Amino acid sequence: MTLEFLVASAIAILVAGGIYLALRGRTFQVVLGLTLLSYAINLFLFAIGRLVVDRPPLWSADATEHADPLPQALVLTAIVITFGMTALTIILSLRSYLESGSDQVDGDRDDAA
Template sequence: MELLIALAIGLLFTIGVYLVLSKSLLRILLGTTLLTHGVHLLLLTMAGLKTGAAPLLGEEAEAYVDPLPQALILTSIVISFGVTAFFIVLAYRAYRSTGTDDVEGIKEERQ
């Protein structure tokens, strides 16, 4: 199971990096979104895919799952949502002021 998730993480990172290196702002936005999803899966896999009881049961619990990776992933989801919203607004403003979403076109417009 962990091998399958590791392959999915590699695929997400590969596609994300490919999209980030393109010239379209929309593709860059989608690439950063895929990279953040890859990071979420990476955090989950690094913690170990464990089956067991709920994260918090009390002092006398025999088996439990560590809640720290879940908290880190939740924090990462919130941060990536904020960054994605900022990128959307930034790309929209760049498109409205230059008329294109091509990064090279935006560079030429500034010079």
């Protein structure tokens, strides 16, 4: 029960930090918040997959049970998609900074203080 509490707490902290940073006014903080949310989702997918220790990942003749490969495949796919979306978001925020001269999400220079 302690391990479940630790995993749930880690997911909650990542979600809270991700939401807090995603609602900030600067683009880097928004990108960092979205990345934290994606880490929380990956950890959540692992947690709901009921990962077990000392079971083979594939079927073998001498093993009676095997690990479920679906959560691992989902997380691997999510990591690849997150990497691509983070790269795209960074490029778009850099382009927005170069066009507007401000790193504010709304593009307003007066809100820098």
